[in-house]
Amino acid sequence: MVKNADGSLTLELEDGRSETVDCLIWAIGREPSTNNINLAAAGVKTNEKGYIIVDKFQNTNVEGIYAVGDNTGAVELTPVAVAAGRRLSERLFNNKPDEHLDYSNIPxxxxxxxxxxxxxxxxxxxxxxxxxxxxxxxxxxxxxxxxxxxxxxxxxxxxxxxxxxxxxxxxxxxxxxxxxxxxxxxxxxxxxxxxxxxxxxxxxxxxxxxxxxxxxxxxxxxxxxxxxxxxxxx
Missing domain, CATH: 3.30.390.30 (FAD/NAD-linked reductase, C-terminal dimerisation domain)
Known part of the structure; x- marks a missing residue:
């Protein structure tokens, strides 16, 4: 990236193209906040990035412990976490053993x-x-x-x-x-x-x-x- 005299930025891309823009948004993403909740004490596994590992029913590797939302590394949107939580509740407390969220085609x-x-x-x-x-x-x-x-x-x-x-x-x-x-x-x-x-x-x-x-x-x-x-x- 080169900053030009007029304040614009010229980006050299990996495919050989260059783009000149007035500003650049550096989207670095987010990290899960799982380090400070002592998951290891409960034996709950996370992946190399710190996300809690769950199956399609939101089960962790420890029986009776479940996880939904951003800390599972799925689609990180509030409505997704709400939808997954609702389906988990239906499965656990409303006799719907197959209930789970389909994570495909989420707008x-x-x-x-x-x-x-x-x-x-x-x-x-x-x-x-x-x-x-x-x-x-x-x-x-x-x-x-x-x-x-x-x-x-x-x-x-x-x-x-x-x-x-x-x-x-x-x-x-x-x-x-x-x-x-x-x-x-x-x-x-x-x-x-x-x-x-x-x-x-x-x-x-x-x-x-x-x-x-x-x-x-x-x-x-x-x-x-x-x-x-x-x-x-x-």
Missing amino acids: TVVFSHPPIGTVGLSEPQAREQYGDEQVKVYKSSFTAMYTAVTTHRQPCRMKLVCVGPEEKIVGIHGIGFGMDEMLQGFAVALKMGATKKDFDNTVAIHPTASGRVCDHALISCAPIFEGGRTGLHD
Whole structure:
């Protein structure tokens, strides 16, 4: 990284590309706070990073001791911890022995300006899991009514990642005004196994950015590889 005379930063990336930006966010992640609760005294095992090792039922290696939330190293989001805890309670106290949280297809949002929302597989992940021939990507861009009449329009870009001849949707990603609010409904559809045809058969709400995924406005796109980048949700 080089700081330029005008205050901008030039980054030299591993793939040979360079990017000049006005600021850099150093996302170093977090460490679990398990060192100060004396897990060793109870015999509870952690991994090399300090996360508590659990199975899909949130059991630790010690019978009768359970763990949920960020300290298990799963998806580190408050609603995920709440959902896992609820299912653990159902299993332990409500006679539901098979109850556990499915950690796949969990929606998440970056509350930035504009907000970014994502659920399911990214395009590279889908291609790795299913193969290039099985993956089809659709994209759309639209400016919703809320900002369309202002001088500061905020377009929203949507991306669907589909697989197989039935075009089952395995990933939904977007950036733009309102993405933080609209993603939840799309996450339900993805969790229920929706296909591109299901979206096409749903009447769109116009004029909204979310409606663009239901009014045949999505454009089928070939994979976009520009120095390793693949558009939304790399």
